[in-house]
Amino acid sequence: GIRVWIPRDARETMRNIDNLLLRAPDGHLFPLKRVATLVPLSGQPEIMRDDLKRMVAVTARISGRDLGSTVREVKGKLASSRLIPNNVLYAFGGLYEQQQIAFRGLTIILIAAIILVFLLLLFLYESFRVAFALLLVPVFAVAGVFIGLWVTGTEFNITSRMGMTMIVPASDDRLILAGINRMRAISMTAFAAILALLPLALAIGHGAAMQQPLAIAIISGLVFSLPLVLIVLPALLATFESKAAAQ
Template sequence: MKVDIGGRKPIVDIEDGIENTTSGPAVVFNVNPDSAARAGFGVDDLGVVATAIMEGEPAIQPVIINERPYTLRVRYPAANRTSLEAMSNTMLVNSNGSTSTLGSLTAIAEAPGQTEVLRENLQRDANVTARLEGIDLGTGIAAVQKTVADLKLPPAIRVEYGGAYQEQQRSFRDLVTVLVLAVVLIFLVLLFEFRAFSAPIAILSSAVLSTSGVFFALLITRTEFNVSSFMGLIMVVGIVAKNGILLLDANQKYRAAGMPVEDAMIQAGRRRLRPIVMTALAAVAGMLPLALALGAGSQMLQPLAIAVIGGILISMVLSLIITPAIQYYLTRS
Protein backbone atom coordinates (compact mmCIF):
# COMPACT_ATOMS: atom_id res chain seq x y z
CA MET A 1 0.00 0.00 0.00
CA LYS A 2 1.39 3.41 -1.04
CA VAL A 3 -0.11 6.73 0.04
CA ASP A 4 0.49 9.77 -2.17
CA ILE A 5 -0.41 13.34 -1.15
CA GLY A 6 0.38 16.08 -3.61
CA GLY A 7 3.20 14.09 -5.19
CA ARG A 8 4.75 13.37 -1.76
CA LYS A 9 4.79 10.13 0.16
CA PRO A 10 4.50 11.19 3.83
CA ILE A 11 3.69 7.66 5.07
CA VAL A 12 7.05 5.95 5.55
CA ASP A 13 8.46 2.80 7.18
CA ILE A 14 5.37 0.78 6.26
CA GLU A 15 5.27 -2.78 7.64
CA ASP A 16 2.63 -4.99 6.05
CA GLY A 17 1.87 -7.02 9.18
CA ILE A 18 2.93 -10.31 7.55
CA GLU A 19 6.67 -10.10 7.03
CA ASN A 20 7.28 -8.55 10.45
CA THR A 21 5.55 -11.52 12.12
CA THR A 22 8.04 -14.00 10.66
CA SER A 23 10.28 -15.43 13.36
CA GLY A 24 13.69 -16.76 12.50
CA PRO A 25 15.68 -18.16 10.98
CA ALA A 26 16.81 -19.69 14.26
CA VAL A 27 20.06 -21.35 15.26
CA VAL A 28 19.53 -24.57 17.22
CA PHE A 29 22.21 -25.98 19.54
CA ASN A 30 21.76 -29.69 20.38
CA VAL A 31 24.18 -30.62 23.18
CA ASN A 32 25.72 -34.10 23.26
CA PRO A 33 25.76 -34.84 27.01
CA ASP A 34 28.34 -37.63 26.78
CA SER A 35 30.81 -35.58 24.73
CA ALA A 36 30.30 -32.58 26.98
CA ALA A 37 30.92 -34.65 30.14
CA ARG A 38 34.14 -36.18 28.75
CA ALA A 39 35.40 -32.70 27.84
CA GLY A 40 34.59 -31.36 31.31
CA PHE A 41 31.61 -29.19 30.39
CA GLY A 42 28.10 -29.24 31.76
CA VAL A 43 24.98 -28.81 29.65
CA ASP A 44 24.21 -25.53 31.42
CA ASP A 45 27.72 -24.28 30.70
CA LEU A 46 27.24 -24.83 26.99
CA GLY A 47 23.85 -23.09 27.15
CA VAL A 48 25.55 -20.03 28.61
CA VAL A 49 28.17 -20.14 25.85
CA ALA A 50 25.47 -20.36 23.14
CA THR A 51 23.66 -17.37 24.65
CA ALA A 52 26.90 -15.42 24.90
CA ILE A 53 27.63 -16.05 21.20
CA MET A 54 24.20 -15.06 19.90
CA GLU A 55 22.82 -12.27 22.11
CA GLY A 56 25.20 -11.90 25.03
CA GLU A 57 25.08 -13.14 28.59
CA PRO A 58 24.11 -10.63 31.32
CA ALA A 59 26.95 -9.83 33.72
CA ILE A 60 26.50 -10.77 37.36
CA GLN A 61 27.07 -7.24 38.66
CA PRO A 62 25.59 -4.14 36.96
CA VAL A 63 27.61 -1.01 36.28
CA ILE A 64 26.62 1.98 38.44
CA ILE A 65 26.62 5.34 36.61
CA ASN A 66 25.20 8.41 38.37
CA GLU A 67 23.70 6.12 41.01
CA ARG A 68 21.74 4.19 38.37
CA PRO A 69 22.47 0.51 37.64
CA TYR A 70 22.99 -0.58 34.03
CA THR A 71 23.10 -4.26 33.09
CA LEU A 72 25.98 -5.28 30.83
CA ARG A 73 25.93 -8.17 28.38
CA VAL A 74 29.13 -10.12 27.73
CA ARG A 75 29.15 -11.21 24.09
CA TYR A 76 31.55 -13.07 21.85
CA PRO A 77 33.07 -11.10 18.94
CA ALA A 78 30.97 -10.81 15.78
CA ALA A 79 33.38 -13.12 13.94
CA ASN A 80 32.19 -16.04 16.11
CA ARG A 81 28.59 -15.82 14.79
CA THR A 82 29.02 -14.94 11.13
CA SER A 83 28.24 -18.53 10.08
CA LEU A 84 27.51 -21.98 11.48
CA GLU A 85 31.10 -22.95 10.79
CA ALA A 86 32.41 -20.01 12.78
CA MET A 87 30.19 -21.00 15.70
CA SER A 88 31.36 -24.61 15.50
CA ASN A 89 35.01 -23.53 15.54
CA THR A 90 34.57 -21.38 18.67
CA MET A 91 37.21 -22.54 21.16
CA LEU A 92 36.08 -23.30 24.73
CA VAL A 93 38.21 -23.73 27.83
CA ASN A 94 36.97 -25.69 30.86
CA SER A 95 37.90 -25.19 34.50
CA ASN A 96 40.82 -27.61 34.16
CA GLY A 97 42.33 -25.73 31.25
CA SER A 98 41.35 -28.28 28.60
CA THR A 99 40.08 -26.95 25.30
CA SER A 100 37.36 -28.10 22.93
CA THR A 101 35.46 -26.61 20.05
CA LEU A 102 31.78 -25.91 20.38
CA GLY A 103 31.08 -28.03 17.28
CA SER A 104 32.62 -31.11 18.89
CA LEU A 105 30.23 -30.90 21.83
CA THR A 106 27.03 -29.75 20.13
CA ALA A 107 25.26 -30.18 16.81
CA ILE A 108 24.55 -26.73 15.39
CA ALA A 109 21.80 -26.37 12.80
CA GLU A 110 19.80 -23.53 11.31
CA ALA A 111 15.99 -23.77 11.41
CA PRO A 112 13.99 -21.88 8.76
CA GLY A 113 11.82 -18.94 9.79
CA GLN A 114 8.22 -19.53 10.80
CA THR A 115 5.35 -17.16 10.04
CA GLU A 116 3.46 -16.34 13.21
CA VAL A 117 -0.33 -16.23 12.79
CA LEU A 118 -1.98 -13.77 15.19
CA ARG A 119 -5.64 -14.15 16.03
CA GLU A 120 -8.06 -12.09 18.09
CA ASN A 121 -11.52 -13.45 18.89
CA LEU A 122 -10.81 -16.33 16.49
CA GLN A 123 -10.15 -13.88 13.63
CA ARG A 124 -6.88 -13.44 11.77
CA ASP A 125 -5.12 -10.28 12.90
CA ALA A 126 -2.49 -8.41 10.86
CA ASN A 127 -1.02 -5.19 12.28
CA VAL A 128 0.06 -2.78 9.53
CA THR A 129 2.31 -0.09 10.98
CA ALA A 130 3.83 3.08 9.53
CA ARG A 131 5.26 6.45 10.47
CA LEU A 132 4.17 9.97 9.44
CA GLU A 133 6.79 12.31 8.03
CA GLY A 134 6.16 16.01 7.44
CA ILE A 135 2.39 15.80 7.87
CA ASP A 136 -0.08 16.06 10.73
CA LEU A 137 -1.96 13.08 12.10
CA GLY A 138 -5.40 14.09 10.81
CA THR A 139 -4.28 14.60 7.20
CA GLY A 140 -2.24 11.42 7.26
CA ILE A 141 -5.10 9.29 8.58
CA ALA A 142 -7.50 10.81 6.02
CA ALA A 143 -5.11 9.88 3.21
CA VAL A 144 -4.71 6.34 4.57
CA GLN A 145 -8.48 5.90 4.89
CA LYS A 146 -8.97 7.06 1.29
CA THR A 147 -6.29 4.67 0.05
CA VAL A 148 -7.81 1.76 1.99
CA ALA A 149 -11.28 2.59 0.62
CA ASP A 150 -9.88 2.51 -2.93
CA LEU A 151 -8.58 -1.03 -2.35
CA LYS A 152 -12.19 -2.35 -2.40
CA LEU A 153 -11.52 -4.86 0.37
CA PRO A 154 -14.03 -7.73 0.72
CA PRO A 155 -16.59 -7.49 3.55
CA ALA A 156 -14.84 -10.30 5.44
CA ILE A 157 -11.87 -7.98 6.13
CA ARG A 158 -12.42 -5.44 8.89
CA VAL A 159 -10.08 -2.45 9.16
CA GLU A 160 -9.48 -0.74 12.51
CA TYR A 161 -7.19 2.24 13.06
CA GLY A 162 -5.14 2.19 16.24
CA GLY A 163 -1.99 3.72 17.62
CA ALA A 164 -1.79 7.49 18.07
CA TYR A 165 -5.01 7.99 16.08
CA GLN A 166 -6.99 5.73 18.41
CA GLU A 167 -5.63 7.53 21.46
CA GLN A 168 -6.50 10.89 19.90
CA GLN A 169 -10.08 9.85 19.17
CA ARG A 170 -10.49 8.53 22.72
CA SER A 171 -9.16 11.82 24.10
CA PHE A 172 -11.53 13.80 21.86
CA ARG A 173 -14.52 11.81 23.11
CA ASP A 174 -13.50 12.45 26.71
CA LEU A 175 -13.02 16.16 26.03
CA VAL A 176 -16.44 16.41 24.37
CA THR A 177 -17.91 15.04 27.60
CA VAL A 178 -15.89 17.59 29.59
CA LEU A 179 -17.14 20.40 27.32
CA VAL A 180 -20.78 19.40 27.77
CA LEU A 181 -20.35 19.16 31.54
CA ALA A 182 -18.64 22.57 31.60
CA VAL A 183 -21.53 24.18 29.72
CA VAL A 184 -24.08 22.53 32.01
CA LEU A 185 -22.25 23.58 35.18
CA ILE A 186 -21.82 27.16 33.94
CA PHE A 187 -25.52 27.27 33.10
CA LEU A 188 -26.45 26.09 36.61
CA VAL A 189 -24.14 28.63 38.26
CA LEU A 190 -25.59 31.45 36.16
CA LEU A 191 -29.11 30.25 36.88
CA PHE A 192 -28.50 30.41 40.64
CA GLU A 193 -26.90 33.84 40.32
CA PHE A 194 -29.48 35.58 38.10
CA ARG A 195 -32.52 33.45 39.09
CA ALA A 196 -33.82 33.51 35.53
CA PHE A 197 -33.24 31.56 32.34
CA SER A 198 -32.71 34.55 30.07
CA ALA A 199 -29.31 35.57 31.45
CA PRO A 200 -27.69 32.08 31.31
CA ILE A 201 -28.99 31.59 27.76
CA ALA A 202 -27.65 34.98 26.63
CA ILE A 203 -24.24 34.47 28.25
CA LEU A 204 -23.76 30.90 27.01
CA SER A 205 -24.85 31.85 23.50
CA SER A 206 -22.03 34.36 23.34
CA ALA A 207 -19.58 31.89 24.94
CA VAL A 208 -20.40 29.12 22.48
CA LEU A 209 -20.22 31.48 19.48
CA SER A 210 -16.81 32.68 20.72
CA THR A 211 -15.42 29.23 19.99
CA SER A 212 -15.52 30.26 16.31
CA GLY A 213 -12.53 32.46 17.13
CA VAL A 214 -10.67 29.34 18.23
CA PHE A 215 -11.03 27.70 14.83
CA PHE A 216 -10.30 30.95 12.99
CA ALA A 217 -7.06 31.45 14.96
CA LEU A 218 -5.99 27.86 14.32
CA LEU A 219 -6.79 28.31 10.62
CA ILE A 220 -4.76 31.46 10.06
CA THR A 221 -1.79 30.10 12.03
CA ARG A 222 -2.03 26.71 10.26
CA THR A 223 -2.18 24.91 13.58
CA GLU A 224 -3.91 21.56 13.76
CA PHE A 225 -6.87 21.02 16.06
CA ASN A 226 -5.57 18.55 18.62
CA VAL A 227 -6.08 17.68 22.26
CA SER A 228 -4.20 20.77 23.43
CA SER A 229 -6.27 23.18 21.32
CA PHE A 230 -9.46 21.38 22.40
CA MET A 231 -8.52 22.14 26.01
CA GLY A 232 -8.09 25.78 25.00
CA LEU A 233 -11.60 25.75 23.51
CA ILE A 234 -13.02 24.55 26.83
CA MET A 235 -11.11 27.29 28.65
CA VAL A 236 -12.57 29.92 26.31
CA VAL A 237 -16.13 28.97 27.26
CA GLY A 238 -15.40 29.62 30.93
CA ILE A 239 -13.42 32.81 30.33
CA VAL A 240 -16.02 34.35 28.03
CA ALA A 241 -18.85 33.63 30.48
CA LYS A 242 -17.17 36.05 32.86
CA ASN A 243 -17.69 38.93 30.39
CA GLY A 244 -21.41 38.20 30.22
CA ILE A 245 -21.68 38.18 34.01
CA LEU A 246 -20.08 41.64 34.21
CA LEU A 247 -22.39 43.03 31.55
CA LEU A 248 -25.70 41.59 32.78
CA ASP A 249 -24.91 42.36 36.40
CA ALA A 250 -24.61 46.02 35.49
CA ASN A 251 -27.80 45.74 33.42
CA GLN A 252 -29.69 44.41 36.45
CA LYS A 253 -28.51 47.34 38.57
CA TYR A 254 -29.69 49.88 36.00
CA ARG A 255 -33.01 48.06 35.61
CA ALA A 256 -33.48 48.09 39.37
CA ALA A 257 -32.82 51.86 39.32
CA GLY A 258 -35.86 52.26 37.06
CA MET A 259 -34.21 52.67 33.65
CA PRO A 260 -36.00 51.29 30.55
CA VAL A 261 -34.84 47.94 29.18
CA GLU A 262 -33.09 49.34 26.12
CA ASP A 263 -31.44 52.25 27.93
CA ALA A 264 -30.27 49.97 30.76
CA MET A 265 -28.63 47.59 28.29
CA ILE A 266 -26.87 50.37 26.40
CA GLN A 267 -25.64 51.97 29.61
CA ALA A 268 -24.41 48.61 30.92
CA GLY A 269 -22.41 48.10 27.71
CA ARG A 270 -20.80 51.51 28.07
CA ARG A 271 -20.07 50.89 31.74
CA ARG A 272 -18.51 47.44 31.25
CA LEU A 273 -16.71 48.07 27.96
CA ARG A 274 -13.39 49.02 29.53
CA PRO A 275 -13.26 46.13 32.10
CA ILE A 276 -14.14 43.58 29.42
CA VAL A 277 -11.53 44.89 26.96
CA MET A 278 -8.80 45.27 29.58
CA THR A 279 -9.27 41.79 31.07
CA ALA A 280 -9.34 40.28 27.57
CA LEU A 281 -6.15 42.08 26.52
CA ALA A 282 -4.44 41.07 29.77
CA ALA A 283 -5.31 37.41 29.14
CA VAL A 284 -4.06 37.67 25.54
CA ALA A 285 -0.81 39.28 26.70
CA GLY A 286 -0.30 36.48 29.21
CA MET A 287 -0.82 33.81 26.55
CA LEU A 288 1.28 35.52 23.88
CA PRO A 289 4.71 34.11 24.90
CA LEU A 290 3.24 30.61 24.92
CA ALA A 291 1.59 31.18 21.52
CA LEU A 292 4.95 32.27 20.09
CA ALA A 293 6.53 29.06 21.46
CA LEU A 294 9.08 30.95 23.54
CA GLY A 295 10.89 28.75 26.03
CA ALA A 296 11.61 25.06 26.40
CA GLY A 297 8.62 22.75 26.01
CA SER A 298 6.27 25.54 24.93
CA GLN A 299 5.56 23.87 21.56
CA MET A 300 3.39 21.32 23.34
CA LEU A 301 1.00 23.98 24.67
CA GLN A 302 1.25 26.39 21.72
CA PRO A 303 -2.08 25.21 20.17
CA LEU A 304 -3.80 25.81 23.53
CA ALA A 305 -2.52 29.39 23.70
CA ILE A 306 -3.49 30.13 20.08
CA ALA A 307 -6.98 28.75 20.69
CA VAL A 308 -7.46 30.83 23.85
CA ILE A 309 -6.21 34.02 22.18
CA GLY A 310 -8.53 33.56 19.20
CA GLY A 311 -11.54 32.87 21.40
CA ILE A 312 -10.88 35.80 23.74
CA LEU A 313 -10.34 38.33 20.94
CA ILE A 314 -13.61 37.54 19.22
CA SER A 315 -15.43 37.36 22.56
CA MET A 316 -14.78 41.08 23.13
CA VAL A 317 -17.12 41.81 20.22
CA LEU A 318 -19.62 39.02 20.79
CA SER A 319 -19.97 39.75 24.52
CA LEU A 320 -20.97 43.33 23.76
CA ILE A 321 -23.32 42.45 20.88
CA ILE A 322 -24.71 38.90 21.14
CA THR A 323 -25.24 38.80 24.91
CA PRO A 324 -27.13 42.15 25.12
CA ALA A 325 -29.16 41.36 22.00
CA ILE A 326 -30.36 37.99 23.27
CA GLN A 327 -30.99 39.33 26.76
CA TYR A 328 -33.03 42.23 25.34
CA TYR A 329 -35.01 39.90 23.08
CA LEU A 330 -35.85 37.54 25.98
CA THR A 331 -36.76 40.26 28.50
CA ARG A 332 -38.28 43.06 26.38
CA SER A 333 -41.82 42.11 27.40
Protein backbone atom coordinates (compact mmCIF):
# COMPACT_ATOMS: atom_id res chain seq x y z
CA GLY A 1 0.00 0.00 0.00
CA ILE A 2 0.91 3.66 -0.39
CA ARG A 3 0.67 6.05 2.53
CA VAL A 4 0.35 9.78 1.98
CA TRP A 5 0.01 12.72 4.34
CA ILE A 6 -1.89 15.96 3.68
CA PRO A 7 -2.45 19.02 5.89
CA ARG A 8 -5.21 18.81 8.50
CA ASP A 9 -7.41 21.46 6.87
CA ALA A 10 -7.44 19.43 3.63
CA ARG A 11 -8.67 16.22 5.32
CA GLU A 12 -11.19 17.43 7.87
CA THR A 13 -14.14 15.94 5.92
CA MET A 14 -14.63 13.26 3.30
CA ARG A 15 -15.68 15.94 0.78
CA ASN A 16 -12.34 17.70 1.21
CA ILE A 17 -10.51 14.46 0.47
CA ASP A 18 -12.76 13.70 -2.53
CA ASN A 19 -11.99 17.11 -3.98
CA LEU A 20 -8.28 16.88 -3.30
CA LEU A 21 -6.58 18.11 -6.49
CA LEU A 22 -4.02 15.97 -8.23
CA ARG A 23 -1.77 16.99 -11.13
CA ALA A 24 -1.80 14.96 -14.30
CA PRO A 25 1.34 14.33 -16.40
CA ASP A 26 0.23 17.03 -18.86
CA GLY A 27 -0.08 19.53 -16.00
CA HIS A 28 -3.85 19.91 -15.61
CA LEU A 29 -5.54 19.39 -12.19
CA PHE A 30 -8.36 16.97 -11.41
CA PRO A 31 -10.08 15.84 -8.16
CA LEU A 32 -9.11 12.60 -6.45
CA LYS A 33 -12.66 11.18 -6.70
CA ARG A 34 -12.28 10.87 -10.51
CA VAL A 35 -9.61 8.19 -10.21
CA ALA A 36 -10.21 6.66 -6.77
CA THR A 37 -13.02 5.38 -4.58
CA LEU A 38 -12.68 6.53 -0.97
CA VAL A 39 -13.74 4.11 1.78
CA PRO A 40 -13.23 5.16 5.44
CA LEU A 41 -11.49 2.49 7.51
CA SER A 42 -10.41 2.39 11.12
CA GLY A 43 -6.78 2.05 12.05
CA GLN A 44 -5.08 -1.28 12.52
CA PRO A 45 -6.00 -2.51 16.03
CA GLU A 46 -3.35 -3.70 18.44
CA ILE A 47 -3.60 -7.42 19.15
CA MET A 48 -2.60 -8.17 22.75
CA ARG A 49 -1.76 -11.69 23.89
CA ASP A 50 -1.31 -13.34 27.25
CA ASP A 51 0.11 -16.86 27.42
CA LEU A 52 -0.20 -17.03 23.61
CA LYS A 53 -3.93 -16.27 23.82
CA ARG A 54 -5.61 -13.17 22.47
CA MET A 55 -6.51 -10.80 25.28
CA VAL A 56 -8.54 -7.64 25.75
CA ALA A 57 -7.83 -5.56 28.86
CA VAL A 58 -10.83 -3.92 30.54
CA THR A 59 -9.90 -1.31 33.14
CA ALA A 60 -11.94 0.74 35.58
CA ARG A 61 -11.54 3.14 38.48
CA ILE A 62 -13.25 2.58 41.83
CA SER A 63 -14.60 5.54 43.75
CA GLY A 64 -16.50 5.57 47.03
CA ARG A 65 -16.26 1.85 47.79
CA ASP A 66 -13.71 -0.82 48.60
CA LEU A 67 -12.00 -3.11 46.13
CA GLY A 68 -13.20 -6.40 47.62
CA SER A 69 -16.93 -5.66 47.49
CA THR A 70 -16.60 -4.25 43.97
CA VAL A 71 -14.90 -7.38 42.65
CA ARG A 72 -17.47 -9.60 44.38
CA GLU A 73 -20.30 -7.67 42.73
CA VAL A 74 -18.64 -7.89 39.32
CA LYS A 75 -18.13 -11.64 39.75
CA GLY A 76 -21.78 -12.03 40.71
CA LYS A 77 -22.94 -10.11 37.65
CA LEU A 78 -20.73 -12.14 35.33
CA ALA A 79 -21.86 -15.43 36.87
CA SER A 80 -25.58 -14.64 36.81
CA SER A 81 -25.71 -13.20 33.29
CA ARG A 82 -24.65 -14.57 29.93
CA LEU A 83 -22.59 -11.60 28.85
CA ILE A 84 -19.48 -13.69 28.25
CA PRO A 85 -19.59 -16.73 25.92
CA ASN A 86 -18.44 -20.11 27.19
CA ASN A 87 -15.34 -20.08 25.00
CA VAL A 88 -14.09 -16.81 26.54
CA LEU A 89 -12.06 -16.85 29.74
CA TYR A 90 -11.68 -13.89 32.08
CA ALA A 91 -9.44 -13.14 35.05
CA PHE A 92 -9.08 -10.25 37.48
CA GLY A 93 -5.70 -8.55 37.57
CA GLY A 94 -4.24 -5.24 38.63
CA LEU A 95 -4.62 -4.23 42.26
CA TYR A 96 -6.95 -7.15 42.98
CA GLU A 97 -4.37 -9.68 41.82
CA GLN A 98 -1.68 -7.99 43.91
CA GLN A 99 -4.01 -8.02 46.91
CA GLN A 100 -4.65 -11.75 46.55
CA ILE A 101 -0.91 -12.43 46.33
CA ALA A 102 -0.37 -10.41 49.51
CA PHE A 103 -3.24 -12.27 51.21
CA ARG A 104 -1.66 -15.63 50.44
CA GLY A 105 1.69 -14.43 51.77
CA LEU A 106 0.16 -13.16 55.02
CA THR A 107 -1.77 -16.42 55.43
CA ILE A 108 1.49 -18.36 55.23
CA ILE A 109 3.03 -15.97 57.77
CA LEU A 110 0.05 -16.45 60.12
CA ILE A 111 0.31 -20.24 59.94
CA ALA A 112 4.07 -20.08 60.49
CA ALA A 113 3.57 -17.76 63.48
CA ILE A 114 1.11 -20.18 65.09
CA ILE A 115 3.50 -23.11 64.57
CA LEU A 116 6.49 -21.21 65.94
CA VAL A 117 4.52 -20.01 68.96
CA PHE A 118 3.40 -23.57 69.67
CA LEU A 119 6.99 -24.82 69.48
CA LEU A 120 8.12 -22.03 71.79
CA LEU A 121 5.41 -22.85 74.33
CA LEU A 122 6.26 -26.52 74.09
CA PHE A 123 9.91 -25.70 74.77
CA LEU A 124 9.07 -23.49 77.76
CA TYR A 125 6.47 -25.67 79.48
CA GLU A 126 7.53 -29.14 78.21
CA SER A 127 3.90 -30.23 78.01
CA PHE A 128 1.69 -30.73 74.98
CA ARG A 129 -1.43 -30.12 77.07
CA VAL A 130 -0.26 -26.77 78.40
CA ALA A 131 1.09 -25.65 75.03
CA PHE A 132 -2.17 -26.60 73.33
CA ALA A 133 -4.23 -24.76 75.96
CA LEU A 134 -2.09 -21.64 75.62
CA LEU A 135 -2.32 -21.78 71.83
CA LEU A 136 -6.11 -21.87 71.90
CA VAL A 137 -6.25 -18.31 73.26
CA PRO A 138 -4.60 -16.57 70.25
CA VAL A 139 -6.61 -18.79 67.90
CA PHE A 140 -9.83 -17.64 69.58
CA ALA A 141 -8.48 -14.08 69.56
CA VAL A 142 -8.20 -14.32 65.77
CA ALA A 143 -11.91 -15.15 65.72
CA GLY A 144 -12.44 -11.97 67.74
CA VAL A 145 -10.71 -10.02 64.98
CA PHE A 146 -13.34 -11.14 62.46
CA ILE A 147 -16.12 -10.22 64.88
CA GLY A 148 -14.65 -6.75 65.41
CA LEU A 149 -14.28 -6.15 61.68
CA TRP A 150 -17.87 -7.30 61.11
CA VAL A 151 -19.27 -5.08 63.88
CA THR A 152 -17.42 -1.99 62.64
CA GLY A 153 -18.14 -2.73 58.98
CA THR A 154 -14.42 -2.72 58.15
CA GLU A 155 -13.12 -4.52 55.08
CA PHE A 156 -10.86 -7.52 55.64
CA ASN A 157 -7.85 -6.27 53.70
CA ILE A 158 -4.08 -6.44 53.91
CA THR A 159 -3.71 -4.12 56.90
CA SER A 160 -6.40 -5.90 58.93
CA ARG A 161 -4.73 -9.24 58.18
CA MET A 162 -1.43 -7.79 59.40
CA GLY A 163 -3.16 -6.86 62.65
CA MET A 164 -4.57 -10.38 62.93
CA THR A 165 -1.05 -11.78 62.52
CA MET A 166 0.25 -9.47 65.26
CA ILE A 167 -2.41 -10.76 67.67
CA VAL A 168 -0.86 -14.24 67.87
CA PRO A 169 2.44 -13.32 69.59
CA ALA A 170 0.81 -10.48 71.57
CA SER A 171 -1.71 -12.83 73.14
CA ASP A 172 0.91 -15.40 74.05
CA ASP A 173 3.16 -12.81 75.66
CA ARG A 174 0.34 -11.94 78.01
CA LEU A 175 -0.33 -15.63 78.60
CA ILE A 176 3.22 -16.17 79.82
CA LEU A 177 2.99 -13.14 82.11
CA ALA A 178 -0.39 -14.25 83.42
CA GLY A 179 1.22 -16.73 85.78
CA ILE A 180 3.35 -13.98 87.33
CA ASN A 181 1.34 -10.77 87.24
CA ARG A 182 -2.07 -10.14 88.73
CA MET A 183 -5.35 -9.54 86.99
CA ARG A 184 -5.08 -5.77 87.38
CA ALA A 185 -1.69 -5.62 85.68
CA ILE A 186 -2.85 -7.77 82.77
CA SER A 187 -5.96 -5.65 82.30
CA MET A 188 -3.97 -2.42 82.49
CA THR A 189 -1.57 -3.68 79.81
CA ALA A 190 -4.42 -4.56 77.46
CA PHE A 191 -6.30 -1.30 78.07
CA ALA A 192 -3.12 0.75 77.56
CA ALA A 193 -2.58 -0.88 74.16
CA ILE A 194 -6.24 -0.33 73.24
CA LEU A 195 -6.14 3.36 74.23
CA ALA A 196 -2.93 3.84 72.25
CA LEU A 197 -4.59 2.42 69.13
CA LEU A 198 -7.89 4.28 69.49
CA PRO A 199 -6.81 7.33 67.43
CA LEU A 200 -5.97 5.03 64.52
CA ALA A 201 -9.15 3.00 64.97
CA LEU A 202 -11.23 6.20 64.90
CA ALA A 203 -9.24 7.52 61.89
CA ILE A 204 -8.24 10.66 63.78
CA GLY A 205 -5.51 12.60 62.03
CA HIS A 206 -4.17 12.88 58.52
CA GLY A 207 -3.45 9.50 56.93
CA ALA A 208 -4.94 7.50 59.82
CA ALA A 209 -7.62 5.97 57.61
CA MET A 210 -5.01 3.80 55.89
CA GLN A 211 -4.08 2.12 59.20
CA GLN A 212 -7.63 1.99 60.59
CA PRO A 213 -8.23 -1.71 59.72
CA LEU A 214 -4.92 -2.61 61.40
CA ALA A 215 -5.88 -0.84 64.62
CA ILE A 216 -9.41 -2.28 64.64
CA ALA A 217 -8.04 -5.80 64.16
CA ILE A 218 -5.56 -5.47 67.03
CA ILE A 219 -8.10 -3.87 69.38
CA SER A 220 -10.68 -6.56 68.60
CA GLY A 221 -8.14 -9.29 69.27
CA LEU A 222 -7.04 -7.72 72.56
CA VAL A 223 -10.60 -7.21 73.78
CA PHE A 224 -11.54 -10.77 72.86
CA SER A 225 -8.37 -12.33 74.33
CA LEU A 226 -8.56 -10.52 77.69
CA PRO A 227 -11.41 -12.65 79.15
CA LEU A 228 -9.83 -15.70 77.54
CA VAL A 229 -6.59 -15.11 79.39
CA LEU A 230 -8.24 -14.36 82.73
CA ILE A 231 -11.13 -16.85 82.71
CA VAL A 232 -11.01 -19.46 79.94
CA LEU A 233 -7.30 -20.25 80.14
CA PRO A 234 -7.27 -21.12 83.88
CA ALA A 235 -10.31 -23.33 83.33
CA LEU A 236 -8.59 -25.15 80.46
CA LEU A 237 -5.40 -25.64 82.45
CA ALA A 238 -7.37 -26.92 85.44
CA THR A 239 -9.25 -29.35 83.18
CA PHE A 240 -6.07 -30.67 81.59
CA GLU A 241 -4.33 -31.01 84.96
CA SER A 242 -7.27 -32.91 86.43
CA LYS A 243 -7.25 -35.30 83.47
CA ALA A 244 -3.50 -35.77 83.79
CA ALA A 245 -3.84 -36.45 87.53
CA ALA A 246 -6.63 -38.95 86.90
CA GLN A 247 -4.45 -40.82 84.44
